[in-house]
Amino acid sequence: xxxxxxxxxxxxxxxxxxxxxxxxxxxxxxxxxxxxxxxxxxxxxxxxxxxxxxxxxxxxxxxxxxxxxxxxxxxxxxxxxxxxxxxxxxxxxxxxxxxxxxxxxxxxxxxxxxxxxxxxxxxxxxxxxxxxxxxxxxxxxxxxxxxxxxxxxxxxxxxxxxxxxxxxxxxxxxxxxxxxxxxxxxxxxxxxxxxxxxxxxxxxxxxxxxxxxxxxxxxxxxxxxxxxxxxxxxxxxxxxxxx
Numbered sequence: 001x002x003x004x005x006x007x008x009x010x011x012x013x014x015x016x017x018x019x020x021x022x023x024x025x026x027x028x029x030x031x032x033x034x035x036x037x038x039x040x041x042x043x044x045x046x047x048x049x050x051x052x053x054x055x056x057x058x059x060x061x062x063x064x065x066x067x068x069x070x071x072x073x074x075x076x077x078x079x080x081x082x083x084x085x086x087x088x089x090x091x092x093x094x095x096x097x098x099x100x101x102x103x104x105x106x107x108x109x110x111x112x113x114x115x116x117x118x119x120x121x122x123x124x125x126x127x128x129x130x131x132x133x134x135x136x137x138x139x140x141x142x143x144x145x146x147x148x149x150x151x152x153x154x155x156x157x158x159x160x161x162x163x164x165x166x167x168x169x170x171x172x173x174x175x176x177x178x179x180x181x182x183x184x185x186x187x188x189x190x191x192x193x194x195x196x197x198x199x200x201x202x203x204x205x206x207x208x209x210x211x212x213x214x215x216x217x218x219x220x221x222x223x224x225x226x227x228x229x230x231x232x233x234x235x236x237x238x239x240x241x242x243x
Contacts, residue, residue, distance in 0.1 A: 027115070027118050027119050027122050029115070029118075030111050030112075030115035030116075030118050030119055031110065031111060031115070031119070033085065033119060033122065033123055035082050035083060037052075037053065037079075037082070037083045038053075038082070038083040038084060039082065039083060039084065039085050039123060040083060040084055041084075041086060041123070041124055041127075042084040042086050042087045042088070043086070043124075043127065045084065050084070053079070053080055053083045053084065054080070056069060056070055057069055057070060057076040057077075057079045057080050057083075058076065058077070058080040058087070058089075058090055059076075062076045062077065062080075062093070063089060063090075063093050064093075065093065065096060065097055065100065068108070071108060072107055072108030073097060073106070073107075073108060074094075074097065074106040074107050074108030074109035075108035075109065076108075077090055077093055077094050077097065077106075077108075077109060078108060078109040078110050078111070081094065081116045081119070081120075082110070085116070085119045085120045085122075085123040085124065086120040086123060086124045086127045086129075086130045088129050088130060088133065091116060091117065091120065091130065091133055092133065094106070094109070094113050094116055095113060095133075095137055097113075098113045113137075114137070117130070117133070117134040117137060120134070121134065126157070128154045128157070128158065128161075128164045128167070128168075129167070131150050131153065131154050132150070132151065132154055132167055132168060132171050134147075134150055135147040135148075135150040135151050135154075135171055136171055136174070136175075138150070139171075139174075139175045147175070148177070151168050151171055151172060151177075151180075154167075154168050155168050155184065160191055161191075162187075162188045162191035162192060162193030163188075163193065165184045165187045165188040165191065165193075166184065166185070166188035166193055166195065166198060168184050169181045169182075169183075169184030169185045169187075169188060169198045170197070170198055170201070172184060173198060173201040173202055173205070173207075174201070176205070178202065178205060178207035179207075181198065181201075181202060181207070182202060182207060182208070182209060184198075185198045185199060185202065186211040189211065190211070
């Protein structure tokens with residue numbers, strides 16, 4: 001499985017920790033979300049707030065697992081994810097580090113790797129990118145229907161967000177849920193988002209079918225009404241959804 005990051009557009013939805021009830025700030029088995037730095041929603045945090053953490057902890061060196069910046073790699077990733085629980089690229093790096101050393105609790109990190117996903121979703125349950133990254137993690141771990149539930153939740157909550165439908169389709173196709181992936185490809189196209197990567201994955205697997213004529217006409221109409229959607233910079237099919 002490829003965990004390199006890919007750019008996608010993310011809905012700018014703010015979830016302030018101060019609005020969470022006290023019990024929601026504690027993640028069972030995975031610590032307390034309250035931190036001296038943050039926590040902040042990475043999607044909406046000001047650039048200067050991001051830079052304050054990333055300059056000293058989530059550098060290029062740390063992201064690509066070449067070495068720690070202020071200490072061990074795991075400690076820098078841990079600090080980043082405690083300040084920004086839904087920092088998508090840091091979540092990806094944490095998973096890649098786990099895969100490299102084949103340990104569920106990487107040296108220097110405060111929690112096991114899966115805890116960082118649980119913390120991200122408790123902090124920002126509306127973050128579909130973090131949720132889909134967690135689904136990919138669970139698929140790889142062969143956790144039964146647990147990842148399917150996260151993908152279905154994303155689909156149900158996506159509404160008319162074509163990016164979420166498209167990324168859900170990528171994750172489903174990657175893990176051979178082809179019928180569901182095809183439905184998401186058609187749904188994203190009907191909303192005016194018709195990038196080629198998902199279709200190419202389904203064609204390669206022998207699973208692509210054109211949408212019914214009525215749906216195709218609806219997709220063309222939506223693309224004409226919203227040309228910016230077609231020109232957006234989405235994820236490539238080679239890796240999981242993230243910022």
